[in-house]
Amino acid sequence: MSILIKNGTVVLDEKIENLDIYIEDEKIQKIGKNLNLSAEKIIDAKDKIVTAGGVDVHTHMSLDLGKFVACDDFHTGTIAASYGATTTICDHIGALEKGASLHKLIDHYHDIADGKAVIDYSFHGAMYEVNDELIEEIEELMDEGIPSIKIYSTYAGKLEDDEILRVLKKAKEVGTIVCVHCENDGLIKELRKEAIEAGNLSPKYHALTRPNESEAETINRLAYLSKVANDPKLYIVHTSTKQGLDEIKAARARGLKNIYCETCTQYLVYDESKYMDNPNEEAVKYICAPPLRKKSDIEALWEGIKNGDVDVIATDHCPFIYESEKKPYADDFTKAPGGIPGVEERMEVVLTEGLKRNIPLSKLTNLLCKNPAEIFGFSNKKGSIKEKKDADIGIFSKISYTIKEENRHSKCDYTSYEGYKTDVKVDTVIARGKIILDKNGYYGKKGMGKFIKRKLDKEI
Numbered sequence: 001m002s003i004l005i006k007n008g009t010v011v012l013d014e015k016i017e018n019l020d021i022y023i024e025d026e027k028i029q030k031i032g033k034n035l036n037l038s039a040e041k042i043i044d045a046k047d048k049i050v051t052a053g054g055v056d057v058h059t060h061m062s063l064d065l066g067k068f069v070a071c072d073d074f075h076t077g078t079i080a081a082s083y084g085a086t087t088t089i090c091d092h093i094g095a096l097e098k099g100a101s102l103h104k105l106i107d108h109y110h111d112i113a114d115g116k117a118v119i120d121y122s123f124h125g126a127m128y129e130v131n132d133e134l135i136e137e138i139e140e141l142m143d144e145g146i147p148s149i150k151i152y153s154t155y156a157g158k159l160e161d162d163e164i165l166r167v168l169k170k171a172k173e174v175g176t177i178v179c180v181h182c183e184n185d186g187l188i189k190e191l192r193k194e195a196i197e198a199g200n201l202s203p204k205y206h207a208l209t210r211p212n213e214s215e216a217e218t219i220n221r222l223a224y225l226s227k228v229a230n231d232p233k234l235y236i237v238h239t240s241t242k243q244g245l246d247e248i249k250a251a252r253a254r255g256l257k258n259i260y261c262e263t264c265t266q267y268l269v270y271d272e273s274k275y276m277d278n279p280n281e282e283a284v285k286y287i288c289a290p291p292l293r294k295k296s297d298i299e300a301l302w303e304g305i306k307n308g309d310v311d312v313i314a315t316d317h318c319p320f321i322y323e324s325e326k327k328p329y330a331d332d333f334t335k336a337p338g339g340i341p342g343v344e345e346r347m348e349v350v351l352t353e354g355l356k357r358n359i360p361l362s363k364l365t366n367l368l369c370k371n372p373a374e375i376f377g378f379s380n381k382k383g384s385i386k387e388k389k390d391a392d393i394g395i396f397s398k399i400s401y402t403i404k405e406e407n408r409h410s411k412c413d414y415t416s417y418e419g420y421k422t423d424v425k426v427d428t429v430i431a432r433g434k435i436i437l438d439k440n441g442y443y444g445k446k447g448m449g450k451f452i453k454r455k456l457d458k459e460i
Helices: 076-083 102-113 132-143 161-174 185-197 204-208 212-228 242-253 280-286 295-307 322-329 346-356 361-375
Strands: 003-011 016-024 027-032 041-044 048-052 054-059 086-092 120-126 148-152 177-181 233-236 259-264 312-314 393-397 425-431 434-438
Touching (some): 003 393, 048 054, 054 312, 054 346, 076 425, 086 425, 102 132, 120 132, 132 161, 148 161, 295 346, 295 361, 312 346, 346 361, 346 393
Parallel strands (some): 054 086, 177 233, 233 259, 259 312
Antiparallel strands (some): 016 027
């Protein structure tokens, strides 16, 4: 199908222009002013914002925690993503039994994703333990189009410093990128123990037992380990604090060149008052790790976005059913599953918040689309409005509406952004040259999305 988008305010990598876009055979074929081309479908985008389709590189579809499983799978989760103008995801995979190979983890995720996704997707590898065989598999995964690996500094599958160093050294050798969940496990363990012994189990103690220092110390430690490993590509996921961002900036100032900073929508919008000022049954909705922080942390992260210190805005989308999985544990934060929904809201909320702060649209879309595509090896196809790239497009009307659970599309029974009033609204979404959403309906079909094999640039 051929599509001609006319008269749009088109957000390019470095500038905004009133342009037309011609799409055919899944690709952007031509960009220019007043294109005089025939097309099967003409979209008038006058007074509307036209961006590249969003690239969310931090989701957890069907994440199995044992007692709980994230309620969105690769079908419902990608439907929600596409309603929010995200057209590509890269999922952080969960664990299997101890001793499982990296290939077994990836094969399992191919099994649960194949034929389900509405939009294109990929996976990050994940290491929950270290041995010689697993270390060698890091390079093998790169050959299969998975040049990124996730490790944790906390939880049951955390790696110790010596193991982290081995992973970082192998990453430097083969060129993969290491994503790290940075929280100090021992610090959290001790504070949680104290809270439990004192009977302090309401949701606010989830935040109080995971203080800013937990994140900052671990980022600092990872940065120094990375220096010892000769500066491999190190990607800090869901940075949530001023102190954490300051550690990334300090590492760069010391000469670390390949450290990347991700934050997530929730850390740019909501603060710890969601725990402190709400009844337990409401506060439990926002239990996630890291927790929501202080207002000063929100503004520090936005300042980091303005200054170029933050590279990516993702979601960490990991929803659980409120009525049956969150609410029953409102009075015991230690038993509530950690994770919140957000894959649908990211583009609208970040554009709204960023424009309020006079941040240029091109800078915002770089963090939502271009940078994640470049960092994680999608950029030959995704992340920018350029000729010959995949025709992944989001068109936004400059109108306000209120986000509510009733207008969401995740399987989750609540939205973290209930009552949030946006300044933009998704109007049309195009994924690989197919219109999957417009004012007349939704046309995304199960299995339309393809697994994308990724390849990192040598220098980013």
